Amino acid sequence: MGEKVLMKGNEAIAEAAVKAGCRYFFGYPITPQNEIPAYLSWRLPEVGGVFLQAESEVAASNMVYGAAGAGARVLTSSSSPGISLKAEGISYIAGAELPAVIVNMMRGGPGLGGIQPAQSDYFQATKGMAHGDFHLLVLAPSSVQEAVDLTIDAFALADKYRNPVMLLADGMIGQMMEPVEFTREIDPETLPDKPWATNGAKGREKNIINSLALDPAELEKHNLKLKAKYDQMKEEEVRFASKGLDDAETVIVAYGTAARIAASAIELARQVGYKVGLIRPITLFPFPEEIINQTADKVANFLTIEMSTGQMIEDVRLAVNGKKPVHFYGRTGGMIPSPEEIFEQIKIIGGAKE
Amino acid sequence: MGEKVLMKGNEAIAEAAVKAGCRYFFGYPITPQNEIPAYLSWRLPEVGGVFLQAESEVAASNMVYGAAGAGARVLTSSSSPGISLKAEGISYIAGAELPAVIVNMMRGGPGLGGIQPAQSDYFQATKGMAHGDFHLLVLAPSSVQEAVDLTIDAFALADKYRNPVMLLADGMIGQMMEPVEFTREIDPETLPDKPWATNGAKGREKNIINSLALDPAELEKHNLKLKAKYDQMKEEEVRFASKGLDDAETVIVAYGTAARIAASAIELARQVGYKVGLIRPITLFPFPEEIINQTADKVANFLTIEMSTGQMIEDVRLAVNGKKPVHFYGRTGGMIPSPEEIFEQIKIIGGAKE
Amino acid sequence: MSKEKKVIFSEEKCKGCQLCTTVCPVKIISMSERINSHGYHPAEVKDQEACLACGQCAIICPDVVIKVMKPE
Amino acid sequence: MSKEKKVIFSEEKCKGCQLCTTVCPVKIISMSERINSHGYHPAEVKDQEACLACGQCAIICPDVVIKVMKPE
Amino acid sequence: MVKEDIIFAGFGGQGVMLMGRLLAYAGMKEDRHVSWMPSYGPEMRGGTANCTVIVSDKEIPSPLTSKADIVVAMNLPSLLKFLDKVKPGGKLFINTSLIEEDVARDDIEVIEVNANDIALEVGEGRVANMVMLGALINKVGIVKMDTIKSSLSDVLSKRNHDLLEVNKQALDNGAKLV
Amino acid sequence: MVKEDIIFAGFGGQGVMLMGRLLAYAGMKEDRHVSWMPSYGPEMRGGTANCTVIVSDKEIPSPLTSKADIVVAMNLPSLLKFLDKVKPGGKLFINTSLIEEDVARDDIEVIEVNANDIALEVGEGRVANMVMLGALINKVGIVKMDTIKSSLSDVLSKRNHDLLEVNKQALDNGAKLV
Amino acid sequence: MKEVAGKPAALTDKPFHYCPGCTHGIIHRLTAEVIDELGIREETIGIAPVGCSVLAYEYFDCDMHEASHGRAPAVATGVKRVHPDKVVFTYQGDGDLASIGTAEIVHAANRGENITTIFVNNAIYGMTGGQMAPTTLIDQKTKTSPAGRSRELTGSPLKISEMLSVLDGVTYLERVSVHDTKHIIKAKKAIKKAFEIQLAGKGFAMVEVLSTCPTNWGMTPIEAMKWLEENMIPIYKPGVLKDIEDGE
Amino acid sequence: MKEVAGKPAALTDKPFHYCPGCTHGIIHRLTAEVIDELGIREETIGIAPVGCSVLAYEYFDCDMHEASHGRAPAVATGVKRVHPDKVVFTYQGDGDLASIGTAEIVHAANRGENITTIFVNNAIYGMTGGQMAPTTLIDQKTKTSPAGRSRELTGSPLKISEMLSVLDGVTYLERVSVHDTKHIIKAKKAIKKAFEIQLAGKGFAMVEVLSTCPTNWGMTPIEAMKWLEENMIPIYKPGVLKDIEDGE
Numbered sequence A, B: 001m002g003e004k005v006l007m008k009g010n011e012a013i014a015e016a017a018v019k020a021g022c023r024y025f026f027g028y029p030i031t032p033q034n035e036i037p038a039y040l041s042w043r044l045p046e047v048g049g050v051f052l053q054a055e056s057e058v059a060a061s062n063m064v065y066g067a068a069g070a071g072a073r074v075l076t077s078s079s080s081p082g083i084s085l086k087a088e089g090i091s092y093i094a095g096a097e098l099p100a101v102i103v104n105m106m107r108g109g110p111g112l113g114g115i116q117p118a119q120s121d122y123f124q125a126t127k128g129m130a131h132g133d134f135h136l137l138v139l140a141p142s143s144v145q146e147a148v149d150l151t152i153d154a155f156a157l158a159d160k161y162r163n164p165v166m167l168l169a170d171g172m173i174g175q176m177m178e179p180v181e182f183t184r185e186i187d188p189e190t191l192p193d194k195p196w197a198t199n200g201a202k203g204r205e206k207n208i209i210n211s212l213a214l215d216p217a218e219l220e221k222h223n224l225k226l227k228a229k230y231d232q233m234k235e236e237e238v239r240f241a242s243k244g245l246d247d248a249e250t251v252i253v254a255y256g257t258a259a260r261i262a263a264s265a266i267e268l269a270r271q272v273g274y275k276v277g278l279i280r281p282i283t284l285f286p287f288p289e290e291i292i293n294q295t296a297d298k299v300a301n302f303l304t305i306e307m308s309t310g311q312m313i314e315d316v317r318l319a320v321n322g323k324k325p326v327h328f329y330g331r332t333g334g335m336i337p338s339p340e341e342i343f344e345q346i347k348i349i350g351g352a353k354e
Numbered sequence C, D: 001m002s003k004e005k006k007v008i009f010s011e012e013k014c015k016g017c018q019l020c021t022t023v024c025p026v027k028i029i030s031m032s033e034r035i036n037s038h039g040y041h042p043a044e045v046k047d048q049e050a051c052l053a054c055g056q057c058a059i060i061c062p063d064v065v066i067k068v069m070k071p072e
Numbered sequence E, F: 001m002v003k004e005d006i007i008f009a010g011f012g013g014q015g016v017m018l019m020g021r022l023l024a025y026a027g028m029k030e031d032r033h034v035s036w037m038p039s040y041g042p043e044m045r046g047g048t049a050n051c052t053v054i055v056s057d058k059e060i061p062s063p064l065t066s067k068a069d070i071v072v073a074m075n076l077p078s079l080l081k082f083l084d085k086v087k088p089g090g091k092l093f094i095n096t097s098l099i100e101e102d103v104a105r106d107d108i109e110v111i112e113v114n115a116n117d118i119a120l121e122v123g124e125g126r127v128a129n130m131v132m133l134g135a136l137i138n139k140v141g142i143v144k145m146d147t148i149k150s151s152l153s154d155v156l157s158k159r160n161h162d163l164l165e166v167n168k169q170a171l172d173n174g175a176k177l178v
Numbered sequence G, H: 001m002k003e004v005a006g007k008p009a010a011l012t013d014k015p016f017h018y019c020p021g022c023t024h025g026i027i028h029r030l031t032a033e034v035i036d037e038l039g040i041r042e043e044t045i046g047i048a049p050v051g052c053s054v055l056a057y058e059y060f061d062c063d064m065h066e067a068s069h070g071r072a073p074a075v076a077t078g079v080k081r082v083h084p085d086k087v088v089f090t091y092q093g094d095g096d097l098a099s100i101g102t103a104e105i106v107h108a109a110n111r112g113e114n115i116t117t118i119f120v121n122n123a124i125y126g127m128t129g130g131q132m133a134p135t136t137l138i139d140q141k142t143k144t145s146p147a148g149r150s151r152e153l154t155g156s157p158l159k160i161s162e163m164l165s166v167l168d169g170v171t172y173l174e175r176v177s178v179h180d181t182k183h184i185i186k187a188k189k190a191i192k193k194a195f196e197i198q199l200a201g202k203g204f205a206m207v208e209v210l211s212t213c214p215t216n217w218g219m220t221p222i223e224a225m226k227w228l229e230e231n232m233i234p235i236y237k238p239g240v241l242k243d244i245e246d247g248e
């Protein structure tokens, strides 16, 4: 521990899960996240855990549902089409208030789409993942090290809220290698007991894991309880990184891979006098509304960069709430925007300089 | 035709599909939409069509995918959890640009939830249905007659855009009986040919139904093509109904069942001097942004009413764009707001009257 | 002969399905005139002494209505 | 004996898998020194006359590289 | 504006849904706005079934009602469940063939109909619902009795058409009670 | 700020991914910021494989690069694919053992390395990649050759550790070429 | 006085919500009796399906996990892999197990997942109001086969137990019925054996129980029992389909 | 000169993207030859799976519909119900058909859906880089069974063809191999028969074709052919598993 190693994002996430005390993985192969199951297929048995390749994503998410209900720290990972198949199961996990961590290594869509990096599942992750009033807590790393750190946090957050947490990244984060350090390691034996788990009703009342409530009044109560959790997340869990907000005239909002590239573009732009800042949401739900809203009082405009045709921009606009224009630039289908392209957009918004 | 009959919403929708020239239904039972398949199970054979109960929602949506690719007008229907299972298939249908009509008779969620009416799948229907950059065209009836009319329109819109269209209603619309008139009937034989359909490459180049594009540049092009369709929908297909906007100080935005009840509340409120208007989105995607934005210049505030903890409110806020406060009142889990409750909210927002 | 009942019906749980009546070897189970709070005519045994405590009725009862006691 | 080739390889399609070499009853298929534009050494038959036009090579070739002609 | 909100409630099997549909259908024939909304779901299983019918001269906002003008309770559980739903000044029809209890409200009008007994008199226990509906129509007159009768053949499923006459008889006998 | 963007490209099987990883690993050992990004997906199947390595004194924004400082082309298809990616003034290493074509650009420096031939001299055709990497390091010096060598045992999978010495030899022989 | 029949301890006091005469109740009781007899109530985690028995979690007095429709075997796999020393059973209807959940039961069975499955085949979708199930008989009328099930359009009744018994991972598979007391007693034996196999760590065991749905069959409970006997039994023959221990 | 072997008309000119020696190419060619011989190219709609053969729509010169992973039988059902007079086939891998798509193939088969299925069993997930399939052999090393497949943890190789052949809706089911020319010729006969059955309107027909994946097996194509013969054939015995016409 504590030593730097060079790892692929996917493998680093897998190792981070183990370090977080996760001992159960259920998943189904799909590019570009296959290194996660491949890694865990030898690593979990090594630490006494269970790796099981499910017959499908539908089965995988229900195995996760079962294992989470049984009290385990449990992980599943997939990429876009596979996540869509997990939707119903995820809704059950959220409805039954179970902790679980789900990785979505996004690729281009819709349909079979492609396998290159994309960010076109933002809406799915933050809003309409499945039926019913619920939210995932969504974490968006922009480096391999951050993927590691957020994976470890993800398990803790899932337990804290008894809610599924999604690590939302793209094929680039999953496939690239960067140096990482593992500074934390959690022994699952030391984790607090889950008194609600289905592990046999020995000497206690029976436990029930369930999301059914035929009485609407009861279901409404449940919905409001869930909502209170999401509100608490909004209070306590918002994370973002920012840069150059002090003097910025234009602020780019971007997450994950897009944010890294935006940072490059900002450097280019600052070299020639454009005052550009960056707000990088790290939690996508809860979304860092407040900082964006406050920043809107100081800057001239916003530029949202996404590897999609425009999804997060809605949250940015909701946060800006009409105070300033919010521009958009996106690439899709596996195309990665270049710093130069973004710089061009900055120029268009910021007017002539020099 | 043209005679009034008293029908359940679900049965009326089923009959409307037949009248629209739909001859294929693939679905899986789920409350509260079971009258749709039950009706079509005898009605379709009567008109030479095919009713097939699929082994699951996943299979159903892929049967629809196949039948739509083969050139048919095809319907599927489900309710919330079943729609989640159809997500991947729907993403394929959208990605492959196929026309199909999907009914979601919403019930409370998440998870198994309940079976009473709810509107908590708004996000799913309008935004994050599944992975990838795509949208359904979403129609939200608020009466049985409107359900009929929109169902017939849905097939035409699906064909026009080669895009799946969702009829989004709730258990109440599906279960209630109201008088309906069928004024249109389309003979499927008279529908324009679909030259792209897979019906055998006789005397022509082969046709391919597909959503795969391994080359990111190609996939991006495809994504932009899809986006252009959505933009065209925004230009051409926005529908809404409104009432009392001339003198309104407060405008309620609500759709479907919630809008009917809001209309009651508005009557109560107007009786005692509150100037309240109603904007009822009929298309949820494309969302009637413009009318709301324009209205925001004239009124003091908005009140969004939903049978959820708050989903459409985001689109309302995006449309209002900070010009005026947007309030929210919702009931969930199958609870139906009463006109009196809504009236209370109007009083809170509108201050003391009389 | 015991004074205690051999076959006891939790009347409120009975749904009047009549299945028990079909299996009693001595045909002593009948449906009562009473209606329980769920609106069912519950099954009853008037002639307790004729009961063989064979348990057949309890075996087929889908609603765990019937307890059968055997004198030891 | 015909002047035309009996067995014709679409060299650009060949992936050098060598499967054809294993089935030729007269063992006349060998891998060429050449590299095609995909970087594979294509299979070839130098001794066309020895070819029986039996089609075995074409039957096993996974890439539809081989056309076999039989003099009529 | 005339608008009547009516809740019909009873055991599944007592034909409460049909009573509601028949009333709604007749309302439609008289060119009124109508809606019929059933309770649905697994609670039907052995429990109570109910539906809400609204007949109005104007568009009907919600097909459900928080306070009904009229509640028809065909059995005791239904009475207990819906008693509070009758709006002050409203009417409550109770099937005294199955309900012996007294009604614990004095701000409403209670109409007692021994529907099952009358139905048996007609010779068909199953038409208690029509007896009750006959009483209702005669008392409240939301739609014309003739419209109800002429709607019967449209609303009753074909296989019950042999019961048309008995149903009409039941309607009449019910009407006579109030 | 020193930042080098390098693309390694060749057939799958030529070990281009390993060249990249080794360089990135050595960069990490020298406490630089590094990233390694592979091409991925079914195009690997028989097609070209490539990876982008960035070694920098500052945080690395994008692990991909639109214009590389250095491109290493181990075969012809790779050369054709990546020639345009070399930034003006940049360097192009080509494996002349497999590439006979001339390079049609004169705004870049072309370094020719007959990597396969040299590898065969070392007695192991598979280490052409190390020959090339040796040449690269000697020419450009992004990291120290010693760091590369000491990284070898960490980066090579255990079952190839018997090839450690051959690899080092190849690195040296490659270095000598430029 | 000795109680010869009554409520098993592994059932709660909650009255079943099932329709009058529905044999789900019998099968619940048998399962609970087996749990009692094996003394495993405190070690057992039951997986309830989506189907009429969706509320099974209220009736069994052991830990219960409500699955999503059809996925009980996957949920059970998740639970069992976390607690291999505990007893895990699924209780599933024919829509649940033989239709939407086909993949999950096939793969749990093939993996030899060490769980017990009670498969309640009533040839119909009870909960949703009587739609056709894969196990619906030819010519049987349902809400979605109003003219009777057609072999031509929808195939034959799915013999999923016969199909599963082909799989190596299946240790024990028996089909039983509850249409009369003799068969009920046999059914209980089979259920007991299916749990014992799990306790012995011997792999996947399943009991298919032929069951009635008076409501959606449109019959009285007594008629339903008869219909089961006369119509289902000839198609779904009771008996041991697989028993590895018997070398079968 | 007469062409005794060459490119069938039902294949386009597009070179396959398959790895060197991958037998997907052989199976494509056989299927195309059968389509040619039956003269049905202009009547045929093929359903491509998600798997290495995902691009099959580029190779077959007939109408093609790309399915989602595992759902080809459902997509085929949709197409066939709209065009009952056309010929519809699915081409599916073992991950596609025997894992994620289990429910879809079971139910298409049980319905006796009048389609033809070519099932390419290479005991691995080719496209995604060599993960374990349900058909992976015991002790076979894959990316997700790095120590070799364990029977205890993941069960035995899934004999899905044996399983399907139990179903009434299956008219014809044969397992063949393409590891040598003799078997290839037999494979073609089986594929032809499977199409002929559809043409005769006789119901569901499927051919399981044992196939290689040199890349993910980590072998040369020649070694892979041998490995198939020596390791797969004993487990997956070629032969007719069902042929209703033969009264079997």
Ligand SMILES: Cc1ncc(C[n+]2csc(CCOP(=O)(O)OP(=O)(O)O)c2C)c(N)n1
Residues within 6 Å of the ligand: B028, B029, B030, B031, B057, B081, B082, B085, G050, G051, G052, G053, G069, G092, G093, G094, G095, G096, G097, G120, G122, G124, G125, G126, G127, G128, G133
């Ligand atoms: C994903 C999903 N699809 C469909 C349903 C609706 N549904 C509930 S139970 C059921 C089938 C019940 O039939 P079966 O499994 O045979 O059980 P039974 O009620 O007959 O005991 C269905 C389709 C659902 N809840 N979720």
Ligand SMILES: Cc1ncc(C[n+]2csc(CCOP(=O)(O)OP(=O)(O)O)c2C)c(N)n1
Residues within 6 Å of the ligand: A028, A029, A030, A031, A057, A081, A082, A085, H050, H051, H052, H053, H069, H092, H093, H094, H095, H096, H097, H120, H122, H124, H125, H126, H127, H128, H133
């Ligand atoms: C829903 C979904 N899950 C997973 C994948 C990833 N995936 C693509 S192909 C494949 C399996 C391929 O294996 P197989 O079906 O055996 O075909 P082969 O490549 O071996 O011919 C998988 C899991 C996907 N594209 N979609």
Ligand code: SF4
Residues within 6 Å of the ligand: C007, C023, C024, C025, C026, C027, C028, C029, C045, C050, C051, C052, C053, C054, C055, C056, C057, C058, C068
């Ligand atoms: S125990 Fe036997 S004899 Fe006694 S009532 Fe029951 S069935 Fe009849």
Ligand code: SF4
Residues within 6 Å of the ligand: C009, C013, C014, C015, C016, C017, C018, C019, C020, C021, C042, C043, C060, C061, C062, C063, C064, C065, C066, G021
């Ligand atoms: S079997 Fe049980 S529920 Fe049915 S009538 Fe007898 S006691 Fe009542």
Ligand code: SF4
Residues within 6 Å of the ligand: D007, D023, D024, D025, D026, D027, D028, D029, D045, D050, D051, D052, D053, D054, D055, D056, D057, D058, D068
């Ligand atoms: S046709 Fe026969 S003899 Fe001729 S090259 Fe091919 S395999 Fe050899």
Ligand code: SF4
Residues within 6 Å of the ligand: D009, D013, D014, D015, D016, D017, D018, D019, D020, D021, D042, D043, D060, D061, D062, D063, D064, D065, D066, H021
């Ligand atoms: S079998 Fe075909 S691809 Fe393989 S070497 Fe021979 S000709 Fe080339």
Ligand code: SF4
Residues within 6 Å of the ligand: E045, G017, G018, G019, G021, G022, G023, G024, G052, G122, G126, G127, G212, G213, G214, G215, G216
């Ligand atoms: S609907 Fe059928 S299966 Fe369900 S409880 Fe009623 S009788 Fe039993």
Ligand code: SF4
Residues within 6 Å of the ligand: F045, H017, H018, H019, H021, H022, H023, H024, H052, H122, H126, H127, H212, H213, H214, H215, H216
């Ligand atoms: S990965 Fe395997 S199955 Fe796929 S093309 Fe290559 S050899 Fe064939």
Ligand SMILES: [Mg+2]
Residues within 6 Å of the ligand: G093, G094, G095, G120, G121, G122, G123, G124, G125, G126, G133
């Ligand atoms: Mg059932």
Ligand SMILES: [Mg+2]
Residues within 6 Å of the ligand: H051, H093, H094, H095, H120, H121, H122, H123, H124, H125, H126, H133
């Ligand atoms: Mg495979």
